[in-house]
Amino acid sequence: MKNEKKRHEPPRLIGMVHLLPLPGTSGFDGDMAKIEARALADAETLTAAGFDAIMIENMGDMPFHTELGTAQIAAMASIATSVRRKTSLPLGINAAFNDYEAALAVAKCVGADFVRIQVFVDTVVYHGGIVHPCARDALDYRKSIGAEDVAIYADIQVKHTHLLASGIPLEETAKEAEKAGADAVVVTGAATGKPVSAALLETMDDLLDIPLLIGSGVNPENIGAQLARADGVIVGSSLKEGGLLQNPVSAELAKTFVAAARKTGSGRS
Numbered sequence: 001m002k003n004e005k006k007r008h009e010p011p012r013l014i015g016m017v018h019l020l021p022l023p024g025t026s027g028f029d030g031d032m033a034k035i036e037a038r039a040l041a042d043a044e045t046l047t048a049a050g051f052d053a054i055m056i057e058n059m060g061d062m063p064f065h066t067e068l069g070t071a072q073i074a075a076m077a078s079i080a081t082s083v084r085r086k087t088s089l090p091l092g093i094n095a096a097f098n099d100y101e102a103a104l105a106v107a108k109c110v111g112a113d114f115v116r117i118q119v120f121v122d123t124v125v126y127h128g129g130i131v132h133p134c135a136r137d138a139l140d141y142r143k144s145i146g147a148e149d150v151a152i153y154a155d156i157q158v159k160h161t162h163l164l165a166s167g168i169p170l171e172e173t174a175k176e177a178e179k180a181g182a183d184a185v186v187v188t189g190a191a192t193g194k195p196v197s198a199a200l201l202e203t204m205d206d207l208l209d210i211p212l213l214i215g216s217g218v219n220p221e222n223i224g225a226q227l228a229r230a231d232g233v234i235v236g237s238s239l240k241e242g243g244l245l246q247n248p249v250s251a252e253l254a255k256t257f258v259a260a261a262r263k264t265g266s267g268r269s
Contacts, residue, residue, distance in 0.1 A: 011053030016236030
């Protein structure tokens, strides 16, 4: 790593456990046992394939609200506890869309290692309305519950959103996230499964003194080039048959992905 200021070393390969629709959402079918069984199976598949960490996300709850309901949070905490008991890998929590309190609270209670916060320093518009930045509140809340050891991975100008004030350079947002206390910055393509451009990665690599993670579009064909400019990747759809998020993690695709990643160098230098 070229930057001596890094205060956190993220896992290199983070595999997603996408939860089926949780209680309190329109897609929930009443079967909590099925949701937990899928999550445990995906976690086992990722662990066996050689991933360095797992992140749990309530992906099945789309369309997202900015805050999770009580039933969603309870379900996520319950499932995350089961996953935590099943694997010793570092564990992350993503309470979509942008419920930093839920993510940090679940992480603290289940012994997770990091959270992903999609809107940390930006003000964005998404299908559910306007989302305001939460950096100060998230850091205060993290301290108030004694979760300072839970790292914050902050997206910048995250996929599926638009800046309320257009024209703000991504580089400016990245430095703001760093100054605001993010432990790592996450960059994404325009949508799920869309890769991040090499030019953007090079810019971020030169700019940041904290770790850089890629949050979309990484696959076995491009992971070498992507990891050459980043400290780690978060991967989900590339591990599913047909790229469909509702499908379980494929053992074959997960092993192929890890094998391709292990052939690459150590990342940013």
